[in-house]
Amino acid sequence: MNVLERLLKYVSYDTQSKEGMADSPSTAKQFDLALDLKKELEDLGFDKVLLDDKCYLYGRLKATEGMGSKKAVGFISHIDTAPDFSGCGVNPQIIENYDGNDVLLKGTGELLKVSDFPDLINHRGKTLVTTDGNTLLGADDKAGIAEIITAMEEIKQKNIPHGDIWVAFTPDEEVGLGAAEFDLDYFKADFAYTVDGDYEGEIAYENFNAASAKVEVRGKNVHPGSAKDIMVNAASILSEIQDKMPKEQVPEKTKDREGFIMLCELKGNVAYGEAEYIIRDHDMIEFDKKKDLVSKIIEEINLKYGKEVARVLIEDTYFNMAKEMTKHMDVVELAVNGIKSLGLEVCSKPIRGGTDGATITNNGLPCPNLGTGGYAFHGPYEHITKEGMENTVKIIEYIATNVK
Secondary structure (H helix, E strand, O other), X not given: OOHHHHHHHHOOOXXXXXXXXXXXXXXXXXXXXXXXXXXXXXXXXXXXXXXOXXXXXXXXXOOOOOOOXXXXXXXXXXXXXXXXXXXXXXXXXXXXXXXXXXEEEOOOOEEEOOOOOHHHHHHOOOOEEEOXXXXXXXXXXXXXXXXXXXXXXXXXXXXXXXXXXXXXXXXXXXXXXXXXXXXXXXXXXXXXXXXEEOOOOEEEOOEOEEXXXXXXXXXXXXOHHHOOOOOEOHHHHHHXXXXXXXXXXXXXXXXXXXXXXXXXXXXXXXXXXXXXXXXXXXXXXXXXXXXXXXXXXXXXXXXXXXXXXXXXXXXXXXXXXXXXXXXXXXHHHHHHHHHHOOOOOOEOOOEOOOOHHHHHHHOXXXXXXXXXXXXXXXXXXXXXXXXXXXXHHHHHHXXXXXXX
């Protein structure tokens, strides 16, 4: 089975995760794909294959004879798809010899526009895979899974000597919990890579620091005809809180290492309202400033309207891996050599998001991020090429078989 066939098989599984769930995995349907992947690993001859009760799947391709002294390398991807856009009933469009023009998404009639996604120009002549507009594609991160397993299959078929190779597939990465229950005592790699990036030829080792902020406002609801000096309108206060947030520090106005405070959800009425934000910055000092700003805005509201009208719960989600990864640049260099071996341009940009690798790195296992060759994740414009996936397979093979 080639890498595209695997991707098309995996995206047929609805593995959408869900925010705010106490259980792991957040959705039981993630086990459906995990069980299939477990069988694939066993059929490929992996040992130490384990699917635990939290939906973490591990396996080892044991070192070939005489190669047991080499360092063990790991490759990690996540099973779930984003909670904010449907991954059910995915109907991919496969466009061979893509002409470089806008693509009609036949399910909705919308266009995947080159003006919006200029990377499309670079895919002319390739086999382009898109959504039909009704769902996301799920290449984030089922392309990563397909690439890892295809690389392992090819290493086996070609009888290429290698040290121990570990793989892991995790749940709930899209809700920030993909590495929460990751068992580093079982996963015996000396270093690893998440295969969860976008650009073809990407090796990234810097990401956002991330936090969530949940704001609650409790109002006082009385008849508007007799509301003077009594009513406290929670919905109106929420609007006031949002108005105090920095107008330029939002995703649609920032890039590169610029952080933001993003309003994700706002709902309420006179009696009660709530808002959910995410806070992001690559720089820890600026990250802390943003969290402090949100807290101070709530303090100002309470001074104006009365104590306990508003409250905020700020929780850290993950942290930048750059500080730790700069101690392990040999891991990055191995990937760079693999990318260059294919004649690709190396892309190493700060990730405007996070990966399981960020938490895993900060927990003690160096784990930068490889690109999958996919673009525009988390929505109806998601796309990837067969050739981009094939190149990632080759990069994984290079890394796995050139470990010192």
